[in-house]
Amino acid sequence: MRFFVRRAVFYLFTAWAAITINFLLPRMMKGDPVSAYLAKNQGKISPEAADSIRILFGLDEDRSWPEQYIDYWQLLFSGDLGRSFSKGLAPVADVISVALPWTVGLVGIATVLSFFIGTSLGAFIGWRRGSKADVLVPISTFFSTVPYFWMGLITIAFFSSTLGWFPASHAYDKSGRPGFTLDFITQVIQHGTLPALTIVLASLGGWILGMRNMMVTVLDEDYVTVAEAKGLRPRRVLIAYAARNAVLPQLSSFALSLGFIVGGTLVMELVFSYPGVGKLLLDATNAKDYPLMQGLFLVITLAVLVANILADIAYAILDPRTRQMES
Amino acid sequence: MTNLPTPTPTVVLIAPDQQPLLSRLTSSFAMFRNGKSITGLVILGAFTLVAIFGDVLAPYGPLDKDYAALRQPPTWQHWLGTTHMGEDVLSQIIYGTRGVLIVGFLSGVIATVIAVAVGVTAGYMGGWKSESLSAVTNVFLVLPGLPLMIIVASQYESPSLLLVAAVLAITGWAWGARVLRAQTMSLRNRDFVQAARANGESLFRIITVEMLPNLVAIIASSFVGTVIAAVLGLTTLAFIGVIPITNLNWGTILFWAQQNGAFPDYWWWYVPAGLCIALLGMALSLINFGIDEYVNPHLRSAGERARALRKKNLKPNSTATVVRTDASPTS
Numbered sequence: 001m002r003f004f005v006r007r008a009v010f011y012l013f014t015a016w017a018a019i020t021i022n023f024l025l026p027r028m029m030k031g032d033p034v035s036a037y038l039a040k041n042q043g044k045i046s047p048e049a050a051d052s053i054r055i056l057f058g059l060d061e062d063r064s065w066p067e068q069y070i071d072y073w074q075l076l077f078s079g080d081l082g083r084s085f086s087k088g089l090a091p092v093a094d095v096i097s098v099a100l101p102w103t104v105g106l107v108g109i110a111t112v113l114s115f116f117i118g119t120s121l122g123a124f125i126g127w128r129r130g131s132k133a134d135v136l137v138p139i140s141t142f143f144s145t146v147p148y149f150w151m152g153l154i155t156i157a158f159f160s161s162t163l164g165w166f167p168a169s170h171a172y173d174k175s176g177r178p179g180f181t182l183d184f185i186t187q188v189i190q191h192g193t194l195p196a197l198t199i200v201l202a203s204l205g206g207w208i209l210g211m212r213n214m215m216v217t218v219l220d221e222d223y224v225t226v227a228e229a230k231g232l233r234p235r236r237v238l239i240a241y242a243a244r245n246a247v248l249p250q251l252s253s254f255a256l257s258l259g260f261i262v263g264g265t266l267v268m269e270l271v272f273s274y275p276g277v278g279k280l281l282l283d284a285t286n287a288k289d290y291p292l293m294q295g296l297f298l299v300i301t302l303a304v305l306v307a308n309i310l311a312d313i314a315y316a317i318l319d320p321r322t323r324q325m326e327s
Numbered sequence: 328m329t330n331l332p333t334p335t336p337t338v339v340l341i342a343p344d345q346q347p348l349l350s351r352l353t354s355s356f357a358m359f360r361n362g363k364s365i366t367g368l369v370i371l372g373a374f375t376l377v378a379i380f381g382d383v384l385a386p387y388g389p390l391d392k393d394y395a396a397l398r399q400p401p402t403w404q405h406w407l408g409t410t411h412m413g414e415d416v417l418s419q420i421i422y423g424t425r426g427v428l429i430v431g432f433l434s435g436v437i438a439t440v441i442a443v444a445v446g447v448t449a450g451y452m453g454g455w456k457s458e459s460l461s462a463v464t465n466v467f468l469v470l471p472g473l474p475l476m477i478i479v480a481s482q483y484e485s486p487s488l489l490l491v492a493a494v495l496a497i498t499g500w501a502w503g504a505r506v507l508r509a510q511t512m513s514l515r516n517r518d519f520v521q522a523a524r525a526n527g528e529s530l531f532r533i534i535t536v537e538m539l540p541n542l543v544a545i546i547a548s549s550f551v552g553t554v555i556a557a558v559l560g561l562t563t564l565a566f567i568g569v570i571p572i573t574n575l576n577w578g579t580i581l582f583w584a585q586q587n588g589a590f591p592d593y594w595w596w597y598v599p600a601g602l603c604i605a606l607l608g609m610a611l612s613l614i615n616f617g618i619d620e621y622v623n624p625h626l627r628s629a630g631e632r633a634r635a636l637r638k639k640n641l642k643p644n645s646t647a648t649v650v651r652t653d654a655s656p657t658s
Contacts, residue, residue: 017466130633145608147559149566150601157591216629256468263473267563285481297474304471
């Protein structure tokens with residue numbers, strides 16, 4: 001039980017830290033673009049909406065910081081993230097909830113795919129250490145040092161503009177109507193293939209290298225030699241003895257690098273004009289839409305936290321030691 | 328995340344005060360003395376020279392406009408072609424190297440200082456101090472770095488190089504601190520540190536003289552790792568357009584290419600800058616591979632041993648069984 005309590009405390013602490021950073025950032029900001037905006041659009045914006053924006057950005061001069069902090073939490077618990085300046089003063093929460101499923105679908109599937117392919121390849125290369133398969137390591141490292149967005153642009157130039165295999169942008173055809181029809185699903189898959197492929201290619205290298213290095217270290221352990229000496233089939237030694245143990249550090253580094261990966265993939269959405277939170281964040285940055293930016297940072301951080309919890313659960317399932325500590 | 332079975336790298340322990348200064352100096356560079364690290368260092372050195380002597384090497388000024396040659400493919404006058412304004416792409420890349428390297432290294436230095444301070448302290452202390460520092464480290468690991476950078480950088484009209492480097496460092500120090508904490512915790516209970524403590528050496532001396540020499544390889548690798556992340560972060564921020572275009576770097580070139588419809592036809596405009604980022608990243612990764620092999624001898628010898636076994640017609644993965652059947656007289 002202790003493991004789970006510790007993890008729960010950690011996640012609560014991180015969520016609290018993210019929300020507090022979100023509270024502090026606009027208050028440390030120089031200048032005050034938000035109140036200038038409010039003054040300019042005085043008639044158009046409803047008093048309640050203006051109030052919630054004032055709380056979010058700390059524009060209430062007569063309230064102390066602790067009071068502002070409590071107001072801020074109350075606002076968050078009622079699901080109010082302010083109004084978006086650039087989207088016709090639509091509630092930020094609504095704007096984000098339209099974009100979030102696209103990102104979760106694309107980035108989630110591509111990241112998990114990349115992890116599985118990379119880990120399997122890494123296990124294989126580590127197993128066949130010293131053979132020609134080692135060549136894959138520098139190649140995949142090269143792909144992982146290339147910036148995501150540049151690789152996206154190159155794949156568009158090659159697969160879309162030159163070969164015409166896949167559409168270059170957006171999540172579905174302009175004429176397409178969202179719904180659970182076969183036609184729409186095919187469109188989504190067609191449009192999603194290229195961005196997903198780029199994310200997989202760009203993040204594969206890290207997983208291959210990490211798994212290969214762990215495999216090489218684990219294969220030198222005595223229990224692997226014993227398993228071989230017992231005459232077990234090589235396949236069984238590879239999967240049930242070596243890879244089974246090498247994957248544990250791999251999984252914990254997966255959980256920790258999620259924040260980094262998600263950051264990189266957000267730029268991908270800009271390149272592919274994919275209607276997810278990443279493109280929304282960059283649009284909001286260019287439009288100086290501060291409420292939307294704040295809300296997006298919060299939602300992205302919380303999404304990464306949820307993904308972390310999932311990775312932790314997978315770790316607990318794979319590593320019996322975490323469960324044994326319950327006693 | 329403190330109770331994970333992170334593999335403890337086998338570090339070659341250096342006993343201080345026993346060797347002459349010169350051999351101690353050369354031994355602290357031992358981690359770079361292998362093919363991979365040297366290749367990486369040579370490429371990095373070439374980029375550094377380009378950054379220093381950019382003014383001499385570049386055939387044109389980065390913003391010199393040649394209206395007679397707009398969007399030209401590579402020619403003898405313009406080796407890498409020209410932009411939509413007739414600017415020489417090669418010159419832009421040469422001048423851009425400086426911005427990339429300065430921000431990368433500055434951010435690497437800041438991040439490494441934070442990582443060493445937090446990581447070593449957290450590893451040496453015990454109890455709640457260590458736990459709380461480790462919690463802060465993990466928070467910074469989990470927070471998505473790029474969105475945070477975008478939001479902070481967009482609060483300023485024209486962020487200075489130092490500010491950009493500092494923001495990149497703040498989002499990038501946590502990984503190094505985590506690795507350093509694990510290594511310090513394992514060093515803390517070694518005999519020579521215990522002996523130093525029993526001798527009554529001061530905390531400062533124990534950390535700087537007894538422990539730091541054994542952490543050099545890990546510090547170096549976390550420094551290189553942060554520089555890679557900073558270079559990628561900087562070029563990404565510049566590509567998005569949150570860093571002012573006055574700070575010329577490879578990302579700015581890609582930003583202009585994207586803004587002015589260079590994709591996909593004008594390949595000479597966007598391919599070289601991306602390749603430079605990849606080449607620099609590759610060089611830094613190679614340095615880190617070398618350090619990894621120095622820290623973890625398993626990695627260094629694994630390939631060689633397997634190849635040696637293959638030469639003797641043995642399969643490296645089933646040595647035990649194969650040797651036995653070969654040796655049995657009935658077969």
